[in-house]
Amino acid sequence: MSLTVNAKTFTADNFGVNAVAYNGPAHTLSAKDDIRLARTSPKPTASFSGVGRTSCKLTRTLTLTGALTTSGDSICEINVSVPVGAASADIDAILNDMGAFLASATFKTHVKSLQISF
Numbered sequence: 001m002s003l004t005v006n007a008k009t010f011t012a013d014n015f016g017v018n019a020v021a022y023n024g025p026a027h028t029l030s031a032k033d034d035i036r037l038a039r040t041s042p043k044p045t046a047s048f049s050g051v052g053r054t055s056c057k058l059t060r061t062l063t064l065t066g067a068l069t070t071s072g073d074s075i076c077e078i079n080v081s082v083p084v085g086a087a088s089a090d091i092d093a094i095l096n097d098m099g100a101f102l103a104s105a106t107f108k109t110h111v112k113s114l115q116i117s118f
Contacts, residue, residue, distance in 0.1 A: 003035060010035050024060075031061040032073055042084050049084035 001012035003022050010022035010033075018040065024033035036057045042050030057077040064072050078098075082091055101107050109115055 005035065026060070031071075032059045033061070034059045044084070051081045051083045053079065053081050055079045 001020070001022075003010040005024075008025050010024045012020055013023045014021040019036060019038040022035045022037075024035065026033035034057075036055075036059075038055045038057075040053040042052045044050040055077065057075065059073055059075050061071050062074050064070060080095075106118055109118075
């Protein structure tokens, strides 16, 4: 099993009941290049059908300049909660909006400079 992200292949390495970890091409014993996909099933109550939860976590070891250490891990994690019964088109719309925002100059500025007011 593998994932392709930006023309990089991540190969499944560790399987859990509700999670799978994938190693990327830059993964070594000392450098991380990992994606972890996880899920949590909905937990309905008497008055609510519940939400399904998924997450994706990308961890990569970076070479640092001007820091006290020569390397450090950068982590990008996305958590999604979808109520049971949500229309597929609504899910696509929220994912498309978030994907566009993640790729935007505004989000990159937010991450690089910690700016939150635009």
